[in-house]
Amino acid sequence: MTEQEVIQKLKFLKQIKPNKEWAILAKQEIIDNNSAVISNVETLTITEKFVNIISEFRFNFLKPALAPVVCFGLLFGFFNIYQNALPGDLLFSAKKITEQAQINLTPEKERSKIELELTTKRWEELVIVANENKGENLASAILEVEQATKKSTDSVAEKKDITIEEAELAIKEVEKIKALENEIKSTGVYADKSLIEDLEEAIESYYIVRDNKTLAEQEIQDLQNSSFGYTPEQEQQLEEIIQLFEQERYSQALEMILLFQVAKQ
């Protein structure tokens, strides 16, 4: 082997780089751990921070004019920027903190709805990462999708006394997630197939609630259409069935409908 060939092979090793996620986390950990022990950390005043930002602009003659623009931009732009942050980005953790605060402030019975919406968001982010070929964000995006989907599955499965509105909203979100999953598949990016299967299994009872409503509605319609010749007792029973339907107690309404039809025969 010649010296040139050895040098050529050595240059292959230039491709070795640390995992980008690790590099970001390690840096933050070093800063966090070090800040805890240093007692006289030099902190910039708000003015100094503001000046820092202005001084980053290349064109000196524009700096004075940019000050108010930057002020407004900072406030408006910050919110926009971190809302658009993707898993793996620096500001993504800020985004997640806000989302967690949102969940914590939501009443218990509405949490599964919020969690499902956030799960849809994680899938949307994964689609963006896959379509824009952002390799450095991919691992984080997949992890976020897996965690969010599993959390939603548990949340959905635990929910009792599902109202029709809850069922319809949840089904709508799951349908969105399934569509996003299909979009991911077409990019060739891996996502755990069992994630969606588990979520579908958990949401089965929601489909039953929705289907019960549809079925009960149809049956009541049929009963009302053929109500000529009902006895007063049967009229009373039909009234009760309609009341149960209006109270969203669809499975009980269906039970009464069945008894009604058997008795009628």
Add this chain to the structure above:
Amino acid sequence: MDTPNGECSGSDPEHFFSLLFMTNSHKKFNEVYEEYVDKIFRFILLKVSSNDIAQDLCSDVFTRLLKEIERETDIKNYQAFLYKIANNLVIDHYRKKDKTETLELDNEKEIQDLRFDTARQATVNLDMHGVMRAMTNLKQDYQNVVIWHYIDELSVPEISEITNKTQGAVRVMLHRGLKELRRHMS
């Protein structure tokens, strides 16, 4: 996105907002970290042949850097400073592990864990594995200069500053290191 002379071109909003939360020391640390983390990690990994240990030692290197920056130590050459610390930490690591002979390479999974161009992965893996294995057979000093010059593309004067050796001595080490490597790879 940073321009070559360090100013922001205005197209990186995350950079602007991260400035809001950074002290002066952290700002400096951030700049140096971003510039050198890849090189320092690679240097350590090629010497210890373990991704986990390389990550730990690399973190230690930059922890020391931050402490020196916080103390306002006048560091004229960050690159030399970092490589010296990295080298010292690797030597300490060897002493603790009581490994004075050449190290065994971990299995190929260590290489596949590393981030690089996946399209050429299969061919590159084999070549990389071969040269990494051969590198472990070199003397530590020869390993260092070979990594710094041929992989990290440091000049002889830069290596001379890191090693506190004359440029002539560095050239001799490079020549001998390459010769040894050639022998092991053949």
